[in-house]
Amino acid sequence: MVQTHVDAARLARKGGAGMSHNCSSVERIDRHMSIAGLMTTDRFMVREFTEHDREAFIACHMDPEFSRFHLESERGAAHASSVFDLFLLWQREEPRLNYQLAVAPRDDPKTYLGNVGVRMGGLAPGQADLGIELISSCWGNGAATEIMAAILPWATRRFGLTTFIAETAIENAAAEQLARKTGLRQFSMGEKRMWRSDRG
DSSP, X not given: OOOHHHHHHHHHHHOOXXXXXXXXXXXXOOTTSOOOEEEEOSSEEXXXXXXXXHHHHHHHHHOTTGGGGSOXXXXXXXXXXXXXXXXXXXXXXXXXXXXXXXXXXXXXXXXXXXXXXXXXXXXXXTEEEEEEEEOGGGXXXXXXXXXXXXXXXXXXXXXXXOEEEEEXXXXXXXXXXXXXXXXXXXXXXXXXXXXXXXXX
């Protein structure tokens, strides 16, 4: 994404991505599961993925509205599940260079609404690949902007980052608008638009 319509599929290739509280969630998971949030905004919590999020993540990627900007190779339940496996693998890596984190309502942290990523693997020191995706029923209410406004300073402080890089589908005007709001500037365009922000 800055909309990981595209982003989640890109993750697999790299190997080792404005709602309100009443937007409809994909899944509500086990209420007894422990959830530790890494950060919160006014409306949202950003937390680690757990295995309980898999079904909701796949359902999101199977939504035709959500996946309309995906390449054919980026579609399907099997591909989404393999990308989800990669997210869980990254949590166990030492040192950990890639953070793909789940987004949930602040007052209902076990409900999956999307994810946001800061990935440093394979990039120069101080650089990170940035992405966010949200379920389609939650688009249009400033949620992505709110989450990005929290994740960028967090990542900058925690990892000493000075440069963020992102890609968006050429046809995705909402993702383009989000990239500009986030302070990214377009520096190239081929199959995707490429964006960059230097914060040093």
